[in-house]
Amino acid sequence: MNEKTKTGLEILEAALLLGILGDALLRVTPWGLNVFLWIGTLVAAMIMLTSRRRSELLSVQTVALHVALILFAAMFVWRDSIELKLANSLAILTILSLLTLPALKIKANIAGVFHYGLAGFWSALNAAFAPFYLVFEDIKWKTLPQKGWTKHLIAVLRGLAIAAPILLVFGALFMAADAVFQGIIEQTFRINPEILFTHVFLIGLFSWIVAGYLRGSLIHAFAPENMPEVKAQTLSITESKEDESKENEAKVKEETKTWDWRNFDNSVMPKSFTLGAIEISIVLGLINLLFLGFVIVQIPYLFGGMDLVQNTPDFKLADYARRGFGELVTVAALVLPILLVSHWLLRRDKPVNEKIYRVLAGIQIVLLFVIMISATQRLLLLTGNLGYGLTTVRLYPMAFMIWLAVVFVWFALTVLRGVREQFAWGALWSAVFVIGTLHVFNPDDFIVRTNVRLMQEGRVFDSFYASELSDDAVPALLENLPTMSFEQQCTVKHKISHRFNEAETENDFRTWNWSRFVARREMTQYVESLNTANCPSHTRKNYNDDF
Known part of the structure; x- marks a missing residue:
C-alpha cells in the first residue's frame, strides 16, 4: 500500500x-x-x-x-x-x-x-x-x-x-x-x-x-512533484535596475518563453497584447484627465454640501447623496483592477515603462482619494443631523470604501515600489482586519443608537426598520424605548415580543449565539413593559404573532 x-x-x-x-x-x-x-x-x-x-x-x-x-x-x-x-x-x-x-x-x-x-x-x-x-x-x-x-x-x-x-x-x-x-x-x-x-x-x-x-x-493531480516552486510574482520590469547593461536587456529579449502558471507574467504573450510607454501613457493619462475634469468641473456638486442642496430648486438631499455615493464607490472599486491589470501588461524591456506607470498611477490614486472624500461627504450629509439616518445599505458600502482606501495605500507601498508580490497578501489581511473591526463595532447596534440620537434632534425615526435589524440591535432598542413616540414604541414592542416568543421555543445548543443570548436576556428583563394591548392594529405589521 x-x-x-x-x-x-x-x-x-x-x-x-x-x-x-x-x-x-x-x-x-x-x-x-x-x-x-x-x-x-x-x-x-x-x-x-x-x-x-x-x-x-x-x-x-x-x-x-x-x-x-x-x-x-x-x-x-x-x-x-x-x-x-x-x-x-x-x-x-x-x-x-x-x-x-x-x-x-x-x-x-x-x-x-x-x-x-x-x-x-x-x-x-x-x-x-x-x-x-x-x-x-x-x-x-x-x-x-x-x-x-x-x-x-x-x-x-x-x-x-x-x-x-x-x-x-x-x-x-x-x-x-x-x-x-x-x-x-x-x-x-x-x-x-x-x-x-x-x-x-x-x-x-x-x-x-x-x-x-x-x-x-x-494530493497534486496534474503537475510532477519536482516542479520548481513559485517565485515572487513580480514583473521583470520591476526587477530591472537603472544601470542594467544593454547586454542583459538583449538576453532577456532572446530568452525562450515557456508557460508557467506558477510564475505567471506577460512574457509569454505576444507583444501586441502588452503595453509600452505610449500605450500606458494614453490609457492612464486619459483616465486621469477624466478624473481631473470631473473633480474640477464638479467641485460645487462634490463639495457643495447643504448650501448646494438648499439653493438648488427641486433638488433633494436624498437625490444629491444617493446619486453620488453609489456611483463614486463603484468608481473606486473599478480603479483597482484597472491599475493591477495595466501593471501586469507592462512590457519588461525598458525601465521607462515602469517609471511612466508609477507617475500616472500615483496621480490616479491621488485623484481617486479626492473622489472618495467626496463620496464620504455625501454619505455624512445623508446620515447626519439634516439627513435621513443610517441603514445597513449606507453603512456597509462605507466600510467597503474604507477598506479600498487601505488597499490603495498598500498598492502604492508595494506595486508602485516594485514589490508587487506582497500586494495580495497584505490586501487579504487588511480585509481580515476590516471585517474583524466591524464585529467589534457592532453595526446594527450603532445604527439604532445613531438614528435614536437623530430622532432626539428632530429627525424622523423609522421604528419598523430598526426593529427588523438583527438581535445585535435589541439591547439598544429596549434601552431607548422610552424616548420613542407611542406608535414607535408599539411597533418595536410588537416585533420584539414576536422575537421573544420565537426565542422561547429555540433551545438548541447548536444555534447558540452570544448576541441572541444577550437579546433574550434583555427581553426577559423587559417582558412586562412589552404589553401591546393598547397599541393600534396598524403597528402590528405582518408579524403573525398571538400575544
Whole structure:
C-alpha cells in the first residue's frame, strides 16, 4: 500500500466523519456555535492530515490562515447580523481556497491576485470532481491488506450498495400497497422517509465536498512533484535596475518563453497584447484627465454640501447623496483592477515603462482619494443631523470604501515600489482586519443608537426598520424605548415580543449565539413593559404573532 493510497484512505475517513458531523450540526439554523464546531473540526483534520502526509506544506503562512479560519468561524458565535455572517462566510471560503496554494507549490504570501483566483477555481473544481479521482485513481484498492474481516469487506460493501436502492424501491411500493405492512415497518424502524433522505443527502454532500477539498489540498493531480516552486510574482520590469547593461536587456529579449502558471507574467504573450510607454501613457493619462475634469468641473456638486442642496430648486438631499455615493464607490472599486491589470501588461524591456506607470498611477490614486472624500461627504450629509439616518445599505458600502482606501495605500507601498508580490497578501489581511473591526463595532447596534440620537434632534425615526435589524440591535432598542413616540414604541414592542416568543421555543445548543443570548436576556428583563394591548392594529405589521 503506497503513500497516496494511505493518504486517500485517511482523507475518506476524515470526510466521512465531517460529513456526519456536518449533518448533525449544520442542518439547524440560524447558524452559530455549530459553524464554529464544524470549522474547528475541519481545521483539526486538515492540520493532522497535512502534518502526517505533507508536513512540508505547513508554514507560518498556512498556520496564520488556519487561525484566521477559526476566528471567522467564532464570529458566528458572536454577532447575529446577516451582513456580518455573509462577510464571515465569504472570508472562510476565501481562506479555504488559499490553503490549497501550497499543494500547487505556490506560497500564499508571495502569490498574486491571479493565483488567488486560481486557488478559488482549484478548490471549487476539486470539491465537485476530485472524489472521483480519490476513489477510482488515488486509492489502489487491490493493495489493501486482505486479512481477517477485511478480506471480504469490499465485496460486502459492494453487495450492500447494490441491494440498498432495490430494497428501498420495493419497500416503498409494499408500504404504499398495504397499510398494515406500512405500520409494521414504521413501528419497527421508526424512520420518517423524508428525514432519512435529508440525513443521507447532507452526509453525502458534506462528505463529498470535504473529500474533494482535502484531496486538492494534499494530493497534486496534474503537475510532477519536482516542479520548481513559485517565485515572487513580480514583473521583470520591476526587477530591472537603472544601470542594467544593454547586454542583459538583449538576453532577456532572446530568452525562450515557456508557460508557467506558477510564475505567471506577460512574457509569454505576444507583444501586441502588452503595453509600452505610449500605450500606458494614453490609457492612464486619459483616465486621469477624466478624473481631473470631473473633480474640477464638479467641485460645487462634490463639495457643495447643504448650501448646494438648499439653493438648488427641486433638488433633494436624498437625490444629491444617493446619486453620488453609489456611483463614486463603484468608481473606486473599478480603479483597482484597472491599475493591477495595466501593471501586469507592462512590457519588461525598458525601465521607462515602469517609471511612466508609477507617475500616472500615483496621480490616479491621488485623484481617486479626492473622489472618495467626496463620496464620504455625501454619505455624512445623508446620515447626519439634516439627513435621513443610517441603514445597513449606507453603512456597509462605507466600510467597503474604507477598506479600498487601505488597499490603495498598500498598492502604492508595494506595486508602485516594485514589490508587487506582497500586494495580495497584505490586501487579504487588511480585509481580515476590516471585517474583524466591524464585529467589534457592532453595526446594527450603532445604527439604532445613531438614528435614536437623530430622532432626539428632530429627525424622523423609522421604528419598523430598526426593529427588523438583527438581535445585535435589541439591547439598544429596549434601552431607548422610552424616548420613542407611542406608535414607535408599539411597533418595536410588537416585533420584539414576536422575537421573544420565537426565542422561547429555540433551545438548541447548536444555534447558540452570544448576541441572541444577550437579546433574550434583555427581553426577559423587559417582558412586562412589552404589553401591546393598547397599541393600534396598524403597528402590528405582518408579524403573525398571538400575544
